[in-house]
Amino acid sequence: MTATKEEIGARVDALAHAHEGKAFVAAVEQLADEVGPEGQPVLQEVLLERAAAEEELRRAVSRGYAEKGWFRRMFGRLERLQRDEQAERVAAALLAGPDGEALAADVESLRADRGRAAVVLDQLSRHADPVVRAWVPPTAAELLGDGGDRLVLSLTRDRDPAVRNAAVRALVGLGPESARLVVPDLRRRLHSDDAEERIAALDALAAAGDRSALPQIEQLAAAATLPAERAAAEEAAASLRAGGA
Secondary structure, three states: OOOOHHHHHHHHHHHHHHOOHHHHHHHHHHHHHHHHHHHHHHHHHHHHHHHHHHHHHHHHHHHHHHHHHHHHHHOHHHHHHHOOHHHHHHHHHHHHOOOOHHHHHHHHHHHOOHHHHHHHHHHHOOOOOHHHHHHHHHHHHHHHHHHHHHHHHHHOOOOOHHHHHHHHHHHHHOOHHHHHOOHHHHHHHOOOOOHHHHHHHHHHHHHHOOHHHHHHHHHHHHHOOOHHHHHHHHHHHHHHHHHOO
16 A cells, blocks of 8 residues: 555654764665655655755744844944843853742843843853753743744754753744744654653644644554653644644
8 A cells, every 4th residue: 555645754754863964865765665656756745845844944044043143233232341241140040040039130121121132042042051041942932022933943953852842842832933944843853762852842743733743643642652742642633633623
């Protein structure tokens, strides 16, 4: 029986998660042999869609860096005057404990000055400690709204999974247009070795309303051994089915 587009898409996502560069190309060539002449047109369609989505994500991240450069130029004088003192103060407060009064006061001052908030959050997004970087996405979404989506998007590629998960949740929370940019990455995360990352991807795909991921999510619900993951997969699948009704 010829594999469906959803099944082939799930295979491609799994290969993209496991391989890079030439290894990925070789794996896809092997998949093309497996699906045969009948499935190869579908595989080609899936690959073209994935390539277009990746290019859109790449362009969005590039635009984000350009915007951050614009913000740095626009607020450069203010930044030089303050010599990163506010960013350093926020980072120190976060590392001491996120519920302190000093941190709350800094957040309120940033809320009143979106320009300064963009500069400080940009600096904190590059902090060495993942605790600080993970704080940036939800705060950027809260203080900057849609104006922070490019900064949040850049953190979906952070080296730390907790930061990536925080960025994905914040991006999905910004709305469907922002969430759409990260959907291809979320489908790959369903194949992650980290259960928390898989669960975060399940929640985000459901929130983004990505019905193309429904077959993968249903398979995960059937195969999951962790109760929390099984529950998250079943809830995500139910949400997506209801959304398509």
